[in-house]
Structures are given as structure tokens and as C-alpha cells.
Amino acid sequence: MSHPPSIRLGVNVDHVATIRNARGGDRPDVVRIALAAIAAGADGITAHLREDRRHIRDSDMARLKAGIAKPLNFEMAATAEMQGIALATKPHAVCLVPERREELTTEGGLDAAGQYNALAPFIAKLNDAGIRVSLFIAADPRQIEAAAKLRAPVIEIHTGGWCDAVVEDDKEKADAEWRRIVEGAALAKSAGLEVHAGHGLDYATAETIAALPEIVELNIGYFMMGEALLVGVAETVRTMRAAMDRGRATLKIRTA
Numbered sequence: 001m002s003h004p005p006s007i008r009l010g011v012n013v014d015h016v017a018t019i020r021n022a023r024g025g026d027r028p029d030v031v032r033i034a035l036a037a038i039a040a041g042a043d044g045i046t047a048h049l050r051e052d053r054r055h056i057r058d059s060d061m062a063r064l065k066a067g068i069a070k071p072l073n074f075e076m077a078a079t080a081e082m083q084g085i086a087l088a089t090k091p092h093a094v095c096l097v098p099e100r101r102e103e104l105t106t107e108g109g110l111d112a113a114g115q116y117n118a119l120a121p122f123i124a125k126l127n128d129a130g131i132r133v134s135l136f137i138a139a140d141p142r143q144i145e146a147a148a149k150l151r152a153p154v155i156e157i158h159t160g161g162w163c164d165a166v167v168e169d170d171k172e173k174a175d176a177e178w179r180r181i182v183e184g185a186a187l188a189k190s191a192g193l194e195v196h197a198g199h200g201l202d203y204a205t206a207e208t209i210a211a212l213p214e215i216v217e218l219n220i221g222y223f224m225m226g227e228a229l230l231v232g233v234a235e236t237v238r239t240m241r242a243a244m245d246r247g248r249a250t251l252k253i254r255t256a
């Protein structure tokens with residue numbers, strides 16, 4: 001019986017900061033929630049320092065790096081300002097994401113192919129600093145091939161379109177998006193990339209995607225923080241972990 005690699009859960013704490021910023025001040029504390037998530041089984045913490053600082057602040061990133069013993073995944077736009085902050089913070093990983101100020105959330109993937117010449121030296125500098133670089137891209141062969149050529153060791157597949165279609169019960173769109181993810185994950189793995197996924201995942205979609213053997217990490221935030229309001233952070237992390245493990249177990253049965 002072959003065993004697929006286990007799958008890690010990164011908990012995104014952006015929206016703890018959204019609530020905190022509604023009144024300013026320091027509560028709820030992002031680091032305290034991150035520690036509660038880790039104590040309940042999270043393998044790492046993700047936070048997105050947006051250029052407009054709408055949720056996570058510079059000081060949150062510094063405090064997360066100092067305060068947690070698990071990997072910190074620093075999501076950011078590929079700008080000189082963010083690169084300077086990342087190099088000073090020295091997180092375990094940087095995930096490069098596209099940003100538009102008007103957007104409610106990250107609507108699409110990074111155009112790694114179109115921005116190849118600007119991204120190559122940007123990624124090389126982070127690689128040289130020992131920071132694991134991940135590119136947040138659509139499951140599009142052109143973008144995956146560009147990511148491999150750019151020498152980013154990791155991609156994170158944007159699952160937002162698939163998750164929205166599942167929630168909206170648009171079966172045709174959900175099936176098409178799912179096929180793109182399945183094929184994209186296989187292509188990325190065969191190109192030597194480590195494959196992560198995230199955006200919009202809930203218990204059901206996390207369970208489904210955990211069954212893909214190429215995917216070794218899911219980053220999940222918005223849904224989990226909403227659930228945490230109802231049942232607490234620890235219970236939410238345990239339930240998500242159990243959903244992912246159920247998905248992975250399906251795969252073990254299929255590959256036995």
C-alpha cells in the first residue's frame with residue numbers, strides 16, 4: 001500500500017485583524033488566535049499584509065514571527081516595499097499574490113507568465129535569503145510552467161472560483177473548475193513544484209481537495225474565522241483537520 005504525503009493545514013488569521021480594526025486597539029489579538037490554532041493542530045499560520053493595510057499590520061507580522069513556533073506564511077504583493085518587510089521579517093515562506101485596492105478579496109491568480117521579467121529577480125532575492133517562495137496562481141498550464149521556470153519552489157492554486165461555484169450550486173462551473181485544479185496539480189507536481197491550495201475553502205471543499213495526492217498544504221482563513229465565532233478556534237481547527245484527514249484517507253483506500 002502506498003502512502004501519499006500528509007497534508008498540512010495553514011490557518012489564515014487576516015480576519016481576526018479585520019474584527020480588531022473595526023474599533024482600533026489590540027483586541028482580538030492576532031497572535032493569541034494564532035497560538036490557539038496551533039495548539040489545536042494547525043501546522044502553520046498565514047497572514048496577508050496588504051498594501052492598504054486593511055487588516056494585518058506590519059507589527060502583526062513581526063509579532064507573529066516572534067510569537068509562534070510553527071511556520072509563518074507571509075502573503076504579499078510583489079512590490080519593493082513588501083520585499084523589504086519580508087527580508088526584515090524572515091518568515092518561513094512568502095506567497096506572492098496579485099492585489100487590487102478595489103477588490104474585496106484576492107480575485108484572481110498572479111500573472112506569473114506576464115510578469116516574468118519583473119518576478120525573476122524578485123523571487124531570486126527571496127530564494128537567496130532562504131525564504132521559501134510560493135506563487136498564488138490559477139490552475140492554468142501557462143502560469144504553472146512560468147512558475148517552474150521562475151524557480152519558485154511552490155505554487156498555491158487559487159481555489160476561489162471552484163469554491164464559489166460549489167457554494168452557488170453551479171454544477172457545470174464547479175466541475176469545470178475542479179477538472180482544472182486536478183490537471184493543474186498533476187502538471188505542477190510533474191514540473192517539480194510543491195503544490196498548495198487555498199481560497200474560499202470550507203469543510204466540504206477542504207475534504208474533497210485533500211484527496212488530491214499532489215497537494216501537501218491548504219491555507220484556509222475566512223470560513224474558519226466565521227466558524228470560530230460559533231464554536232471557537234480550537235473546535236474549528238479540529239473539525240477542519242478531521243475533514244482533511246477524511247479526504248486523505250479516501251486516497252489511501254484508492255491507492256491501496
Ligand SMILES: CC(=O)[C@@H](O)[C@H](O)COP(=O)(O)O
Nearest residue numbers: 014048075097104105106199
Ligand atoms: C491570497 C489569498 O487568497 C488570501 O489568503 C488572501 O489573504 C485573501 O485576501 P483577504 O484575506 O484580504 O481576503
Ligand SMILES: NCC(=O)COP(=O)(O)O
Nearest residue numbers: 012198199200219221222
Ligand atoms: N491563500 C489562501 C488563504 O490564505 C486563505 O484564504 P481564505 O480561506 O481566507 O479565502
